[in-house]
Amino acid sequence: MSRIIVLGAGIGGLSAAIALAGEGHEVTVIDRDPPPPDLSTDAAFEEWQRRGVGQLRHSHAFLARLYQLIRENHPALLADLLEAGCRELKFADTVPMPLVPSYVPEKGDEHLTILSSRRTTLELIMRRYAARQPDVTFRTDEVVEGLIAEKNADGQAVVHGVTLRSGEKVTGDLVVDAMGRLNPGADWLKELGVHIREEEAPAGIVYFTRHYRIKQGMREPERTAAPGAADLGFLKFGVFPGDNGCFSITLAVPEAERTLSKAILDTDVFDRICRSIPGLAPWLEEERTEPRSKVFLMGNLFSRWRHMTEAGKPHALNYFPLGDCHIRTNPLYGRGCSFAAIQAHILRDVLRTEKDPTARALAYHAAVSEEIRPYYDNMVKQDLGAIKRARHELTPGYKPGFKARLVKRFTEDGINIAIRSDIHLYRAFMQGFHMLAHPTAWLLENKKNLAKVLWIWARGRRWNRKYYPPRTGPGRTELFNALGLPKDADLITDQA
Numbered sequence: 001m002s003r004i005i006v007l008g009a010g011i012g013g014l015s016a017a018i019a020l021a022g023e024g025h026e027v028t029v030i031d032r033d034p035p036p037p038d039l040s041t042d043a044a045f046e047e048w049q050r051r052g053v054g055q056l057r058h059s060h061a062f063l064a065r066l067y068q069l070i071r072e073n074h075p076a077l078l079a080d081l082l083e084a085g086c087r088e089l090k091f092a093d094t095v096p097m098p099l100v101p102s103y104v105p106e107k108g109d110e111h112l113t114i115l116s117s118r119r120t121t122l123e124l125i126m127r128r129y130a131a132r133q134p135d136v137t138f139r140t141d142e143v144v145e146g147l148i149a150e151k152n153a154d155g156q157a158v159v160h161g162v163t164l165r166s167g168e169k170v171t172g173d174l175v176v177d178a179m180g181r182l183n184p185g186a187d188w189l190k191e192l193g194v195h196i197r198e199e200e201a202p203a204g205i206v207y208f209t210r211h212y213r214i215k216q217g218m219r220e221p222e223r224t225a226a227p228g229a230a231d232l233g234f235l236k237f238g239v240f241p242g243d244n245g246c247f248s249i250t251l252a253v254p255e256a257e258r259t260l261s262k263a264i265l266d267t268d269v270f271d272r273i274c275r276s277i278p279g280l281a282p283w284l285e286e287e288r289t290e291p292r293s294k295v296f297l298m299g300n301l302f303s304r305w306r307h308m309t310e311a312g313k314p315h316a317l318n319y320f321p322l323g324d325c326h327i328r329t330n331p332l333y334g335r336g337c338s339f340a341a342i343q344a345h346i347l348r349d350v351l352r353t354e355k356d357p358t359a360r361a362l363a364y365h366a367a368v369s370e371e372i373r374p375y376y377d378n379m380v381k382q383d384l385g386a387i388k389r390a391r392h393e394l395t396p397g398y399k400p401g402f403k404a405r406l407v408k409r410f411t412e413d414g415i416n417i418a419i420r421s422d423i424h425l426y427r428a429f430m431q432g433f434h435m436l437a438h439p440t441a442w443l444l445e446n447k448k449n450l451a452k453v454l455w456i457w458a459r460g461r462r463w464n465r466k467y468y469p470p471r472t473g474p475g476r477t478e479l480f481n482a483l484g485l486p487k488d489a490d491l492i493t494d495q496a
């Protein structure tokens, strides 16, 4: 039995508390923010003060990997979430329109389910569920200000607890650090003389979200061939069906598009952009929908991996970072909450089998790397490509080279069309997307799939035309003209 102190009651801290409950430990969760209001999910959305979670009111979707972890390990929590209005978006609901008429469910499709709700709802229900566990205690309105730790002869931090702003010292056997994106844990270790190597890469986008509700007596629009999420090059968009008649729309804009970014903060401009996109317009029909929020903005988005071991040696003992404080990613992929939950369950398993602090730290970090690193690397690579493309979009006269043209054609006319025309390829792709399989193995390590994609590509646009989506949205010039924005404002003339 261990006395475990969990720092932070966001998705990571709650996942840790829930995973470690019932394991014979004594778990204390400490958070800087007040407890959730003892009110409805709507009141929580409107009123819950969460200064510690800047992204609380941005669109969140919870991928199949997280859904599966909850379903298999905590069925009572899943029942609570569904009872509160969280929705299961099944694989069948996402099958590309050209494949819908011939789609026949297969065993395993039930695992490809997205859990969909406002983030406040997911967090509220997880929080109430965690608080009901007999061995979990919450301490709220308590800011953690430092670690109680010393450096041992091997140069490692040996952690024994934390200091609160009130001056109180809370000691325990293990500290689980889940204090999120702005986490100071690495600085505290540095003060002790323990340096954590960090890898960082830009996400290259700014995020904008607005919330809406379907009016009483009205229904969500029927699915059509126009996609509810896509990338227009200068603008990415997505609609997130939520709980209890709510939904949100997120627009993500390359950082270089400063004029557009400024304009989108205006609710009127936000809605006009959405109405110009065929897959979003029906959601915003006036008789169907009412807005429920301002436009929320989040910038300074980047990926970061903190290396907690070096040359086979952990930097810290009895200290387990998880969630954004350890691995931070571009929200566009919707993987952050799943990462945090995966880490929490790895920690549970490691604590079951390993007793020695060094063995525990090594086993934890090895398993986290093995499970999560392939997705992290894949996302960073995609982000760097997207940043380049956004820059080219703004560079007058830019002409892509042969390789760039080939990659673009292979992606747009090969991969994207192949997964819209073959259910087996779509299923394999989605398993990677949802982290139920390696992100790219379905294509790069599966010769049959690769051959199929190449064959579909080789058939050519005319043969494949029924698999292309309809026009996804306006071009940049068209949208800027419609909004009265100066389209030349952010052009890149300096080629340096």
Ligand SMILES: Cc1cc2nc3c(=O)[nH]c(=O)nc-3n(C[C@H](O)[C@H](O)[C@H](O)COP(=O)(O)OP(=O)(O)OC[C@H]3O[C@@H](n4cnc5c(N)ncnc54)[C@H](O)[C@@H]3O)c2cc1C
Residues within 6 Å of the ligand: 007, 008, 009, 010, 011, 012, 013, 014, 030, 031, 032, 033, 051, 052, 053, 054, 055, 058, 059, 060, 061, 062, 063, 142, 143, 144, 145, 178, 179, 180, 181, 207, 298, 322, 323, 324, 325, 331, 332, 333, 334, 335, 336, 337, 338, 340
């Ligand atoms: C705009 C945006 C959209 C996103 N969309 C998605 C999505 O669709 N799907 C998805 O899976 N992920 C998404 N993510 C990522 C996801 O929000 C995070 O990965 C997830 O919240 C990480 O959980 P966490 O517990 O590490 O941090 P958080 O959930 O941020 O929680 C950190 C907690 O620590 C507490 N805390 C901080 N400092 C202190 C302190 N000094 N003392 C005490 N308590 C403290 C805070 O109050 C908070 O409760 C998104 C992120 C952003 C920025």
